[in-house]
Amino acid sequence: ARLRTAAGAALVALRLVAASAALRVAPRSLNAQDQEHTVTVVSFNLFWWHVQLTNSFPALHARIAGERPFDLIGFQECEDVRSTLLQSGLDRFDSFQGPAPNPCPLAWNRDVFEKLCEPASQWVAQDQWGDRHMSWVRLRHRISDKNVFFANTHGPLNDCSDSLGSNWRLGLEQHIQVGDIAFFTGDFNCPSGTPALNKVKSLFENEWDGGIDHILSTGAMVLGESKPGSPSDHPLIRGVFRLSGPSLDRPLRGPSCGEVDIGADYRGGDLPGEGLPSVSVEACAATCRDRQGCRFFTFVHATGGCYLKAVATPGRVESDCCTSGAPACGDVPAIGAPTAPARGCGVWEEGVEYGGGDLAAGVDSGDVAACREACRKQPRCASFTFVKASRVCFLKGGVPGSEANDCCISGTRPCSKDLDIASSGSTVVLESVEGAVPHTTTFGASQGVQDALSNGARSRTRKTFIVIAVWAVAGFGGM
Secondary structure (H helix, E strand, C coil), X not given: CCCXXXXXXXXXXXXXXXXXXXXXXXXXXXXXXXHHCEEEEEEEECCHHHHHHCCXXXXXXXXXXXXXXXXXXXXXXXXXXXXXXXHCCCCCEEEECCCCCCCCCEEEECCCEEECCCCEXXXXXXXXXXXXXXXXXXXXXXXXXXXXXXXXXXXXXXXXXXXXXXXXXHHHHHHCCCCEEEEEXXXXXXXXXXXXXXXXXXXXXXEEECCCEEEEECCCEEEEEEECCCCCCCCEEEEEEXXXXXXXXXXXXXXXXXXXXXXXXXXXXXXXXXXXXXXXXXXXXXXXXHCCCXXXXXXXXXXXXXXXXXXXXXXXXXXXXXXEECCCCCCCCCCCCCCCCCCCCCCEEEEEEECCCECCCCEECCCHHHHHHHHHHCCCCCEEEEECCCCEEEEECCXXXXXXXXXXXXXXCCCCCCCEEEEECCEEEEEECCCCCCCHHHHCCCHHHHHHHXXXXXXXXXXXXXXXXXXXXXXCCCC
């Protein structure tokens, strides 16, 4: 709602048309049991900055209060969900604010629902206003004893791509569980028919379409309405859905074994116990595979601590401290067996192909540097393979097995720091940028290797890559 440029004119017009018109689907008849097994869901973008500028909060709170009773509500552009609920007479609601900027809080009536797990959020996109997320919580409907998955989002401006839809869909697939009735609300900033919405809507059987505001559900819709939302520039949309319909009878997507998320710390959701000592990322992944209830793990490089997670990617934070990922596949040796050294971030391997694990079909890329940059920009990319003859770039969701092949150049996701030294088997890769001086002494290499690396970095004024064989160098420690 903050954008007032020509690029956002179409979305603004769509909002205003929807906000000014009261649209309604006639209610279906319900018997007494169905009435007890229904949930009323609201989604509302509060136009916070403008309401604050015009001191219109009393009118906004009255607008929300006028929609009572309802059970679930997803807010967008809401900087303080607790205050909003209290000022709107919704003191029986619990809530989750979620990350800033562009918050997308959600709230639920605790008299109607019992919380099954702590709410969480996941990054989905970025635009000129900063990061965009989706947030969710799992609940139990007290009367029907049905489990409910409730998610909310505020989508980016000027991006309704298939990639955005894939990020939304991934968050849903990883967290909706068997038996859940699912609801997904939000100001998606995308109308129906766009690639992003098509990708998400294929998971849901019913929706209320409010223009760029939507309520999606796997439950049968009984009633849908778009009402004027003044003083917001969005409509307030509302839907009533049955919980007695079919629920999810199979996982949407189990975690893909062996997937590795380099440079990521999954915070929270730990299984009981402190971090377990582990010799490598691979050993930590194998421990997760062999521990009942472990869905993901985080390995801390400095301490060798292995943290096992009961929930998927809670509080993902980009950090070179760690590598996180899914449990090892069944054919990976158990902990204590010999394992290949872990590849750190920033590794570049000439004449090597990483097999499998593709996020999508290969895309044209001018050179290997462009392929590497594409991996850096894709949040789910852990590694890449560049095919030299066709100049096709394949982005990988993990760091799969490798094999010698002159066709290709492969590597892992670039490090976030300007300078990184990583070990891969018997290869040391130094990534140097102009003006950077490596601090090789911290990595345990012999003085000869330190001198070679230091001299090599100083001898170049543009970005270069130096590969030095160290099979015979004693005392070199892997990272």
